[in-house]
Amino acid sequence: MLNKKYIKFLFLLLLTYKKKHLSVFVISTVIVAVLTSTLFISSAIQKDIYITLDGQADFTIQRYKAGKVLNTPESWIDEFLDIDGVSQVQGRIYGMHFYEPAETYFMIVGVDLFDQEVSANLKKLINGIDIDKFLARDNMIIGSDVKKFFDEYQYKGSYSFRPPDRSIKKVYIYDTFPKDSNIVSSDMIIMDKDLARKILGVEDGYVTDIVLEVPNPKEREMVRQKLIISHFNARIIQKKDIKRYYKNLFNYKGGVFLTLYIIVLITFLLILYQRYSLISQNDSKEIALLRSMGWRIDSVIYLKVAENFFVAFGAYLSGVIIAYIYVFFLDAPLLKNIFLGYTNLAHDVSFTPNINNTDLGIIFLVFIIPFLVAIIIPAWQKATIEPTEIMR
């Protein structure tokens, strides 16, 4: 059936009646573009977050009192080292810095550059810096968001912090993390641990919190029990909990969006069905005419399917291309804020392409198949009744 005459006629119809298809094409393109953008964004974010989380410690222990997190005594570190199965216990110094000009928070993270057991994430970020040069004076490495805000208020080369003891601490900008490094680092400032301690006002003998690794997953539950028993005022955060939190967050947001799209898609397909079954007098006449000239039912349906497949497939392709440009070149204005609503900063984040063929395949099927069904059913109905019923 797929002969040359058929294809010639198909393109003749498509070109001649292109206006008829335009509105359907445009709406379909928009729906596919938005749906695909959402998928692109959420898989890009998930990938970034998981990479970041994977580098994090298995356990994080904070001290808290009356619901408030306090600094943790360094003496706990040795206690924890005595627990079976525990390795790499570390005190961390970090905290929020309120940046007044932009009314936003930066995350200051103190790093012991000589420590071999710096967490994998930080190691990646500070890889390749000249330690001696970095420590020669008060230096920091800043995330891309931080740089943006500094630049906005003309802090070039250095910035003066005001520690709680009312002194002024001038710190030089040594370097900026590349924008694409990952999402979590864009509002981060990394500096020497002692410098961070001063700026954040963490007293000697204390750390912000303690992290530790339990390499054997089977021992983790037991370690958790021991940690709880040893310090009733300790809050224990496990990596798997954080992972679950983010997973839920994205599933929730993704789910809300998916539901919205399915509603939009169904509405659209109903309109399409409506259009082909009721409103489109012309299409019915066309089918009756073809039938009266000796076209078989299957030839007529085949023509309608082919005609609309071109429209749907074209819309799918342009939708995906638009989504790709929107997310990975323009960094998804608007949609990004909805998905990244949980961090403080104005999300100067760049997405790295992480395209999932299964997702694209699912969109293709979820879109094209109902689209064609919405056309086949009315076409089949029109083709099976007597042409004279329509042509009278």
Next chain:
Amino acid sequence: MIEIKSLNKKFKNYQALKDINLHIDGGEFVILNGISGSGKTTLLSIIGAIMKPTSGAVEVSGENIVSLSDFHASNYRSTMVGFVTQSFHLFDELSVEDNLFVPLVITNLSDDEVATRIEDAMSVANISHKAQQKTKNLSGGEKQRTVIARALVNKPQIILCDEPTANLDLDNSLKFIEIIKRLKEMKKTIVVATHDPLFSKLSCVDRVINIKEGSLE
């Protein structure tokens, strides 16, 4: 050629055709004469296999076309009959020659054969000079000649015309009669449903059949 036996057509409770029995020879030119509502279109539609009767048979070359499957009925419509409809059903946005291409899409003809068929049909129907014109921009007479050309393009043996001159002025009606004469010379079997008196005086008409309230007289 065409043998109609005890044909009945009922629309809900209205009996449009009542026990029609009719024989038409191959190459015969028959006028089906009757007033509006007498059942002319209904009878032609059943002969053209675009409508099924309630009962009875229509045998064409010995085969009952009433009980054909879709595959064979389509084939019959495509190759055996050319139907010139009462109103001009055309693809308005397509040119004359593209409209003539439509019935040929489903055939196995080569590109050259297709081109020749279209040329020949346009020439017989006297519309070649408008080949590239969109049919929506044609005059009534030109539209009708396009419909005739399209009915001829598959070289059918039977030509059915439903009130061909109803929407035409005298000049165009005479042009139509010229075409019909040519088809008669080509030994086509022709049935023209009409109440136009113009046809009753024609010498090439073999027979006038009168239909009244669904019955032949």
